[in-house]
Amino acid sequence: MAPLLLYAICAAGAIGLYLMLRPGARSVKSIGALLGFAAVAYLGVRLALAADLSAGLGLRDFPFFVAIFAGVAVAAAGRMITHPRPVYCALYFVLVVVASAGLFLMLQAEFMAFALIIVYAGAILITYLFVLMLAQQAESEEDLRSLAEYDRVPREPATAVLVGLVLVAVLGDALFGRTAENTTRPGQPWPTVAVAEGVAREWAALDDMPRARNAVIEKLAPGYTEIVRNPMGDAITVRNGTAFVEIVTADGVQKTLELPDSARPGNTQRVGFVLVSSFPVSLELAGVILTMAMFGAVILARRQAELGDDRRRDAAARGPAGTLPNGSAEGGRP
């Protein structure tokens, strides 16, 4: 794709976003939303057409579901950053999370898709909603003017949109620019090496899970006496994407079994296996980070409680005239 066209599309999207942000008539904002969404959609459709659709893209049921999820994600993200009501922003972000969970499913990351919904939409977003409701003043349903001024008026929309435009344009140029032109041409051979390596890795993961492996072999050949290991020391030998295992049956005959494709460990099993076998230190560090964050949150809350106590004691010492029942604008100043 010509770089100039890419920049033009990005600029159209940026103008649309700016129109959405500008305080003005509703019609202008809808035109902006339409323009911004049309720019992103045009870019996506153009790229999808440039790709060799007949050969498949390795994305399940590609055109339909991916288009829907991508469209929902972009639209909800755009609405999220432009909506004046904070609670609606959080809800639109839930929509973004659900849409990207759908994309994760398309990309065969089933475990992460559901973990994303449970952890992000279920836990983190609910925390945000709690705090929003804790900190937000009551407002009337209809009147936008009852909203706080800092929610209605964006800060420096033109500069921010320009910065975002530059970022997306540079990233897009890296993806579809001159250097990437020949890798995106249709008819390019598939990276079959990556597939073969990936399949071999999946079988190797099964080999490292002795319980699961033995269960599979037991199912195929009940009553075998032992597994013959190959010269590499592995029980499972992978050839051309299929896996074999040599066993000795009860009669003392050596036999080669072909493992069925369904024996390959599923996504959740493999993610768990890689997490524990390849990143044990990172896993521990993640635990430490979570613990520290919990301590940090507790300490922040505790200091607040102590301040409140001090203030109450001061108020009591000053007498009934100077009582400050709860935290006021004066709070925290010496």
Add this chain to the structure above:
Amino acid sequence: MTGLAAAAMAPLSMSPAALNLVLLLSAVLFGLGMIGFLIRRNMIIMFLCTELMFQGAALAMIAFGRMHMDLSGQVFVIFILTIAAAEAALALGLVVLLFRHRETLNAEAWSELRE
């Protein structure tokens, strides 16, 4: 359903063109999150916009992992979730603390770094 099962059984690699599509989406999400962080003045929404940027990064990692048929990308998304959760806990505690001091969520109320 059988189609989905068959697709799960016979792994296809993702073509570079499809990877580019998903990467473009992740770039757009990241860019929107950054714009949101710059334009919003509500502290909670600013942090929500950083979560949007996390989403963009996570999507890119999953896509690259799918392209290379390697699970490290997915494992890193788990770490992203961890960081996002830690950030949410700390940031929201901080926001509540700041809100009690000034009774406003406006980030500009704190533009002067003095008590």
